[in-house]
Amino acid sequence: MSLEKTxxxxxxxxxxxxxxxxxxxxxxxxxxxxxxxxxxxRIEQMEGEIDGTIWSPKRWGE
Known part of the structure; x- marks a missing residue:
């Protein structure tokens, strides 16, 4: 749900x-x-976690 809708x-x-x-x-x-x-x-926290995982150098070699 978007911030505006919320x-x-x-x-x-x-x-x-x-x-x-x-x-x-x-x-x-x-x-x-x-x-x-x-x-x-919780949605905001999960989006931050996903962004952090995507940009983690540990994951770049996978």
């Missing part, structure tokens, strides 16, 4: 969160936001 989804969830008075809905939205942020962080 930010848009988080923004829309926050908009719904701000308007909600339902405890269950608010809790679900916050949990969803946390999961999306964690996934985005």
């Amino acid at each position: 930010e848009w989804i988080l923004h829309e969830l926050q908009r719904i969160y701000d308007k909600s008075n339902d405890y269950n809905e608010v809790t679900l939205i916050k949990a969803t936001q946390d999961i999306i942020r964690e996934q985005a962080k």
Whole structure:
């Protein structure tokens, strides 16, 4: 998922969160936001790991 999509989804969830008075809905939205942020962080970490592996001189001879 692109950074723009992630930010848009988080923004829309926050908009719904701000308007909600339902405890269950608010809790679900916050949990969803946390999961999306964690996934985005892990994707970024994995992309960095892949880049590091590709550019590792140890791998150039393989």
